[in-house]
Amino acid sequence: xxxxxxxxxxxxxxxxxxxxxxxxxxxxxxxxxxxxxxxxxxxxxxxxxxxxxxxxxxxxxxxxxxxxxxxxxxxxxxxxxxxxxxxxxxxxxxxxxxxxxxxxxxxxxxxxxxxxxxxxxxxxxxxxxxxxxxxxxxxxxxxxxxxxxxxxxxxxxxxxxxxxxxxxxxxxxxxxxxxxxxxxxxxxxxxxxxxxxxxxxxxxxxxxxxxxxxxxxxxxxxxxxxxxxxxxxxxxxxxxxxxxxxxxxxxxxxxxxxxxxxxxxxxxxxxxxxxxxxxxxxxxxxxxxxxxxxxxxxxxxxxxxxxxxxxxxxxxxxxxxxxxxxxxxxxxxxxxxxxxxxxxxxxxxxxxxxxxxxxxx
Amino acid sequence: xxxxxxxxxxxxxxxxxxxxxxxxxxxxxxxxxxxxxxxxxxxxxxxxxxxxxxxxxxxxxxxxxxxxxxxxxxxxxxxxxxxxxxxxxxxxxxxxxxxxxxxxxxxxxxxxxxxxxxxxxxxxxxxxxxxxxxxxxxxxxxxxxxxxxxxxxxxxxxxxxxxxxxxxxxxxxxxxxxxxxxxxxxxxxxxxxxxxxxxxxxxxxxxxxxxxxxx
Numbered sequence: 001x002x003x004x005x006x007x008x009x010x011x012x013x014x015x016x017x018x019x020x021x022x023x024x025x026x027x028x029x030x031x032x033x034x035x036x037x038x039x040x041x042x043x044x045x046x047x048x049x050x051x052x053x054x055x056x057x058x059x060x061x062x063x064x065x066x067x068x069x070x071x072x073x074x075x076x077x078x079x080x081x082x083x084x085x086x087x088x089x090x091x092x093x094x095x096x097x098x099x100x101x102x103x104x105x106x107x108x109x110x111x112x113x114x115x116x117x118x119x120x121x122x123x124x125x126x127x128x129x130x131x132x133x134x135x136x137x138x139x140x141x142x143x144x145x146x147x148x149x150x151x152x153x154x155x156x157x158x159x160x161x162x163x164x165x166x167x168x169x170x171x172x173x174x175x176x177x178x179x180x181x182x183x184x185x186x187x188x189x190x191x192x193x194x195x196x197x198x199x200x201x202x203x204x205x206x207x208x209x210x211x212x213x214x215x216x217x218x219x220x221x222x223x224x225x226x227x228x229x230x231x232x233x234x235x236x237x238x239x240x241x242x243x244x245x246x247x248x249x250x251x252x253x254x255x256x257x258x259x260x261x262x263x264x265x266x267x268x269x270x271x272x273x274x275x276x277x278x279x280x281x282x283x284x285x286x287x288x289x290x291x292x293x294x295x296x297x298x299x300x301x302x303x304x305x306x307x308x309x310x311x312x313x314x315x316x317x318x319x320x321x322x323x324x325x326x327x328x329x330x331x332x333x334x335x336x337x338x339x340x341x342x343x344x345x346x347x348x349x350x351x352x353x354x355x356x357x358x359x360x361x
Numbered sequence: 362x363x364x365x366x367x368x369x370x371x372x373x374x375x376x377x378x379x380x381x382x383x384x385x386x387x388x389x390x391x392x393x394x395x396x397x398x399x400x401x402x403x404x405x406x407x408x409x410x411x412x413x414x415x416x417x418x419x420x421x422x423x424x425x426x427x428x429x430x431x432x433x434x435x436x437x438x439x440x441x442x443x444x445x446x447x448x449x450x451x452x453x454x455x456x457x458x459x460x461x462x463x464x465x466x467x468x469x470x471x472x473x474x475x476x477x478x479x480x481x482x483x484x485x486x487x488x489x490x491x492x493x494x495x496x497x498x499x500x501x502x503x504x505x506x507x508x509x510x511x512x513x514x515x516x517x518x519x520x521x522x523x524x525x526x527x528x529x530x531x532x533x534x535x536x537x538x539x540x541x542x543x544x545x546x547x548x549x550x551x552x553x554x555x556x557x558x559x560x561x562x563x564x565x566x567x568x569x570x571x572x573x574x575x576x
Contacts, residue, residue: 051566058437058438102401103440104446106405334397334398335397
């Protein structure tokens with residue numbers, strides 16, 4: 001029996017999180033998990049402010065790690081490795097978590113495991129159940145929106161991605177325009193309850209095109225025009241939110257439909273949806289219908305493992321340890337603001353992002 | 362007492378190991394970015410040079426700023442991680458403290474460049490009496506420093522060949538820069554080892570409220 005116990009650290013956006021996880025013969029057990037959200041600090045700004053996030057991480061990252069170690073009942077000496085999100089994400093925060101992890105690794109003589117945050121999401125269904133490879137992943141959050149074929153550990157193929165904003169970003173922007181508060185997703189979903197999803201005609205870009213790429217920037221502009229055009233009453237706001245949510249659900253579902261049609265799997269065909277937007281019930285129901293049409297199964301990890309968390313980072317680290325994939329030069333790893341999961345596709349055919357920071361996906 | 366000093370507040374990775382007032386090892390690599398990649402190896406090499414392991418360390422001193430926000434966080438997060446693992450105090454030392462030479466008597470002021478692009482010229486400033494800070498670091502414009510020094514002459518430490526040197530014709534500036542060695546020495550002298558190092562930014566975070574307002 002092989003067993004690997006790993007500390008995971010996550011600081012790439014607005015959650016400071018640490019977890020200790022044990023991976024025994026492919027089965028994960030979470031020994032401890034601590035999360036501190038910064039939502040209140042960012043709420044007045046209607047979005048995550050990078051410098052505020054970085055400062056908040058720097059204030060508490062070591063204490064969150066100490067609390068997770070304490071709750072696990074283990075000492076550093078009893079760990080097999082220390083994993084930390086080392087990209088992609090808001091670089092100031094990523095550096096805090098990564099440096100905390102490197103220091104713990106250097107002082108304890110344990111291997112340091114720099115983890116790609118997106119790989120954490122890709123493996124997150126394996127936290128709760130035996131979710132064998134391959135499966136389809138729809139990662140849909142405030143920072144990412146992409147379809148990925150997860151063929152094995154370290155084997156990820158980008159099938160499609162947003163070419164501009166992420167779906168979660170689109171929710172945040174509408175919430176900001178309507179003054180609904182932050183985070184925008186839950187606020188828009190609440191306001192949409194009782195609204196008419198057919199009231200406003202909103203664009204569904206790229207739907208007529210082949211492939212699985214998506215676009216959400218035009219949606220925000222269309223909503224902004226409606227809001228500028230006149231004072232919206234409460235019912236109008238509800239209708240707008242419902243119509244907006246329906247447009248996003250349609251785009252995601254139509255692509256999911258197509259992805260499931262393209263995806264070949266022996267036996268159990270699964271679509272995993274991860275990221276904060278997976279919490280939206282309208283989107284989830286719509287994706288469930290699509291998977292049913294293909295005789296497939298929709299797997300949505302529980303919300304705390306759908307959104308940013310450290311258990312998935314510990315799991316990714318433990319899986320790499322178990323596979324013997326340990327980079328001897330990990331201590332010299334440079335934090336990466338951009339780090340596509342399918343690096344080959346992102347380099348040869350960047351869907352968006354560019355400049356010296358490189359392709360985002 | 363064996364002390365590890367870390368200074369990543371400027372464009373360098375600067376590490377020293379100090380014991381009872383003497384510096385056992387010191388390494389400094391200039392770099393504009395990439396401190397997150399280099400710092401662990403430099404700390405390990407500095408420990409080797411000193412002939413000790415991290416487990417022998419009694420205290421850590423780290424520069425908390427002001428300076429590069431990212432640099433400060435790289436150093437402080439790393440130092441606090443070491444402190445958690447080694448169960449030793451992690452003492453914050455400002456960049457201005459880390460620049461003040463040992464044994465300074467009387468009243469002194471340390472001024473390090475903050476904004477360097479004319480006409481925006483400002484300095485990080487902290488005042489000292491007999492080697493101990495009398496206040497927190499702050500950011501002052503060139504004219505404000507000139508006015509203060511005209512009224513209350515101090516020993517002035519900082520960059521000699523910059524705009525401050527040119528503006529203060531009648532006052533000598535003594536060349537001084539933050540160093541990991543002085544950071545460790547300051548940490549050694551610190552009476553309060555219970556307060557953990559926290560970044561000192563001086564400036565509020567750059568963030569605009571919806572509508573362009575600021576908090």
